[in-house]
Amino acid sequence: xxxxxxxxxxxxxxxxxxxxxxxxxxxxxxxxxxxxxxxxxxxxxxxxxxxxxxxxxxxxxxxxxxxxxxxxxxxxxxxxxxxxxxxxxxxxxxxxxxxxxxxxxxxxxxxxxxxxxxxxxxxxxxxxxxxxxxxxxxxxxxxxxxxxxxxxxxxxxxxxxxxxxxxxxxxxxxxxxxxxxxxxxxxxxxxxxxxxxxxxxxxxxxxxxxxxxxxxxxxxxxxxxxxxxxxxxxx
Amino acid sequence: xxxxxxxxxxxxxxxxxxxxxxxxxxxxxxxxxxxxxxxxxxxxxxxxxxxxxxxxxxxxxxxxxxxxxxxxxxxxxxxxxxxxxxxxxxxxxxxxxxxxxxxxxxxxxxxxxxxxxxxxxxxxxxxxxxxxxxxxxxxxxxxxxxxxxxxxxxxxxxxxxxxxxxxxxxxxxxxxxxxxxxxxxxxxxxxxxxxxxxxxxxxxxxxxxxxxxxxxxxxxxxxxxxxxxxxxxxxxxxxxxxxxxxxxxxxxxxxxxxxxxxxxxxxxxxxxxxxxxxxxxxxxxxxxxxxxxxxxxxxxxxxxxxxxxxxxxxxxxxxxxxxxxxxxxxxxxxxxxxxxxxxxxxxxxxxxxxxxxxxxxxxxxxxxxxxxxxxxxxxxxxxxxxxxxxxxxxxxxxxxxxxxxxxxxxxxxxxxxxxxxxxxxxxxxxxxxxxxxxxxxxxxxxxxxxxxxxxxxxxxxxxxxxxxxxxxxxxxxxxxx
Numbered sequence: 001x002x003x004x005x006x007x008x009x010x011x012x013x014x015x016x017x018x019x020x021x022x023x024x025x026x027x028x029x030x031x032x033x034x035x036x037x038x039x040x041x042x043x044x045x046x047x048x049x050x051x052x053x054x055x056x057x058x059x060x061x062x063x064x065x066x067x068x069x070x071x072x073x074x075x076x077x078x079x080x081x082x083x084x085x086x087x088x089x090x091x092x093x094x095x096x097x098x099x100x101x102x103x104x105x106x107x108x109x110x111x112x113x114x115x116x117x118x119x120x121x122x123x124x125x126x127x128x129x130x131x132x133x134x135x136x137x138x139x140x141x142x143x144x145x146x147x148x149x150x151x152x153x154x155x156x157x158x159x160x161x162x163x164x165x166x167x168x169x170x171x172x173x174x175x176x177x178x179x180x181x182x183x184x185x186x187x188x189x190x191x192x193x194x195x196x197x198x199x200x201x202x203x204x205x206x207x208x209x210x211x212x213x214x215x216x217x218x219x220x221x222x223x224x225x226x227x228x229x230x231x232x233x234x235x
Numbered sequence: 236x237x238x239x240x241x242x243x244x245x246x247x248x249x250x251x252x253x254x255x256x257x258x259x260x261x262x263x264x265x266x267x268x269x270x271x272x273x274x275x276x277x278x279x280x281x282x283x284x285x286x287x288x289x290x291x292x293x294x295x296x297x298x299x300x301x302x303x304x305x306x307x308x309x310x311x312x313x314x315x316x317x318x319x320x321x322x323x324x325x326x327x328x329x330x331x332x333x334x335x336x337x338x339x340x341x342x343x344x345x346x347x348x349x350x351x352x353x354x355x356x357x358x359x360x361x362x363x364x365x366x367x368x369x370x371x372x373x374x375x376x377x378x379x380x381x382x383x384x385x386x387x388x389x390x391x392x393x394x395x396x397x398x399x400x401x402x403x404x405x406x407x408x409x410x411x412x413x414x415x416x417x418x419x420x421x422x423x424x425x426x427x428x429x430x431x432x433x434x435x436x437x438x439x440x441x442x443x444x445x446x447x448x449x450x451x452x453x454x455x456x457x458x459x460x461x462x463x464x465x466x467x468x469x470x471x472x473x474x475x476x477x478x479x480x481x482x483x484x485x486x487x488x489x490x491x492x493x494x495x496x497x498x499x500x501x502x503x504x505x506x507x508x509x510x511x512x513x514x515x516x517x518x519x520x521x522x523x524x525x526x527x528x529x530x531x532x533x534x535x536x537x538x539x540x541x542x543x544x545x546x547x548x549x550x551x552x553x554x555x556x557x558x559x560x561x562x563x564x565x566x567x568x569x570x571x572x573x574x575x576x577x578x579x580x581x582x583x584x585x586x587x588x589x590x591x592x593x594x595x596x597x598x599x600x601x602x603x604x605x606x607x608x609x610x611x612x613x614x615x616x617x618x619x620x621x622x623x624x625x626x627x628x629x630x631x632x633x634x635x636x637x638x639x640x641x642x643x644x645x646x647x648x649x650x651x652x653x654x655x656x657x658x659x660x661x662x663x664x665x666x667x668x669x670x671x672x673x674x675x676x677x678x679x680x681x682x683x684x685x686x687x688x689x690x691x692x693x694x695x696x697x698x699x700x701x702x703x704x705x706x707x708x709x710x711x712x713x714x715x716x
Contacts, residue, residue: 049399049402049403051399051402051713051714071405071406071407072405073405074402074403074404074405075404075405076405077403077405078403079399079400079403081396081399081400083396084400085395085396085397085399085400086397086400087249087253087397089252089253089256089257090249090252090253090256094249094252097245098245098249099400099401099404100404101241101242101245102242102245102246102401102404102405102406102411103404103405103406104238104242104404104405104406130256146404150404156403
């Protein structure tokens, strides 16, 4: 397994954010976490990033505890949040070069990185422009380019298409599917039922810190997914 | 290049790009450079003027001494002369307390210059800025530049969430911290490096190309590098630990104000309280009383002068007072020498006590350097430029030894050569030419370091503390996605 959660529990004082989460994502799989705000999706992502520590249980990446060596764990993954945060005075190319160098990528030649930005769908005339002039969709594409450039084995996506227009959202989904086909494991937290069924191989519905349903994306229709989701939300 | 070095360099390059592109480095750097060069120009012009004025005055004093015509040697001792401390080229960087204490002394029999023994090293920072010296710019404005460039290095990244993005790559946060520190150092070096070269060039042109001055300037640059590193470390620490960039900026400006405005003033007050100095009127009254009644207030001047006269005779093998009766002026000469010894003993006592109190004040101020790196560096800077109280005391002590030798020589000449002419005896240029040469040389850099060892200790401790804080806070910085 590339990613595995074993009985993950997270408390914030008296508030319980996660209640014994178990899940696993293997190479070439996209696990979509659906749920309302506060269901525990972002907490799960943060635990795998090692930005917070679990109260109990284990977050494992490539079989190793994230808590034991978060830096080593992060070397396997790429992270794309709702808003990919970049340095506004630097160009898309400079941002990509910076983050890939931090990740320990040796080949950061401008030629290679331009090719990756092109694959991610960033317009050629935007590559040298300051990121401060980019739309949200363009910044998300730079985020995807980072994952490609790093040859990440695991992609952690936290509401990556939130606020994107349908065209940009569709382009983003295609890029994620393309990475899945390359064997990348993906854990995606999202509110978007349509997109989760489109790109996901597995879907989990979270409620109050627990995974209340697991679905095979290929075995469920949009209508059924919406019905199951709403049933759980109204319980 | 190792991967870690490559990452550190990449982070530094990125930070510098941001500093350059958002305009802060250009605008603030240009401001500091302009002020530094303006201060240097003023300082160099003032030093050049002082150098010429000193040379001219020394030449005139020497000519007046040699051309004073024929007169009685003791009258010549009253006529006196002036001596001048050499003007160091480094004064152009840090005038220190030289403007308060002066660089010349009046030399004459029976009189000592008490005005030169005054503490002025606790002058406030505002007074220093009023002088607009290179040292004032380095001591006060460059730390503000460091704060302005560095307060957001961590906090702004956290606020705009690029820190989470960066840490998600698996980069070691210590490497990030080193890169940020390197960028801050490179930015300051980029601003001040060319200015430092201009400073060295101007000092060279002012005659500061000798080995001693070069060593002092080298040590001064090292001292200021440490001082800037302290502010850099503290800035990175505040940026990493403050809740927001605004909080980091407010905290750092507050610390700057504490270091450069509040504590220097408090240091002066503390020193004055712990080691109070008499007023000039009190000192003059005490000296006058001691001259008549002795240091313990229980002696009579005439009796003491007689006693010293006998001691002088014994020292020089004149056992029989009858030998003096044959030559009245010989006796007068001994009396004059004895009187000078008595006065010297009184003056030495009071001035040593005053100088010791001033030295104690300096030590109290130096200890405040443990609470303010500004105070420590201000002391060291003036010391290395030879414009501190310790160098002034070094000069006045040499001048006093020279005064005693000159007066002793004149009185001895009177005693030995007056003969039957008595007070009518007049010596000529041959005696004035015999005056011992006034060959004062500024002490080496070791003297300055020794005089400011407390400040050196304080700077060393501050450097370790600031760098440790920066390193620890970089390691502990936390983000949420």
